[in-house]
Amino acid sequence: MANIASQKKRILRAERERLENRRYTSTIKTYFRRLEVSAAGDDAAAADADHTQLVSLIDKAVKRGALHKNTGSRKKARAARVRAGQPS
Template sequence: MANIKSAKKRILVTETKTARNKAIKSKVKTYVKKVETAVEKKDVEAAKVALKEAISVINKAGSKGVYHKNTCARKISRLTKAVNEIA
């Protein structure tokens, strides 16, 4: 365990940031899963709506620094490709 005051502060800050990042990543996974299930069911309209929401959530996660911008681009690209294939 840390003895120095600044080290104790860093531990608290890290825990806070970890919890925030985990929540954001979980939200992204949920929205990605919604798109994937709509694609599996071949429901074009639901997939397009879910894709729009997922893109928004993914971009927000990228702007907050949870994901690298290229990771966001890759996720969006793969989802878009999947939706376009059923359309």
């Protein structure tokens, strides 16, 4: 570990930020699996609700910096294909 106080603080802050980003990405994966299940089950209302939640979460992650803008767009496009019933 670093000897300089500001670097010690920076290391701790980077770890907190890493965990926050990881929470976003993990939750996005969970919601995506949920969307796949509801879309496969032919439950249109549930699929729409799951899709809305997923897109909202992706937008928040992009705004927060946990995901790159293009990655967020790619994930939203993939989610739209799943919701429409097309294979990804």
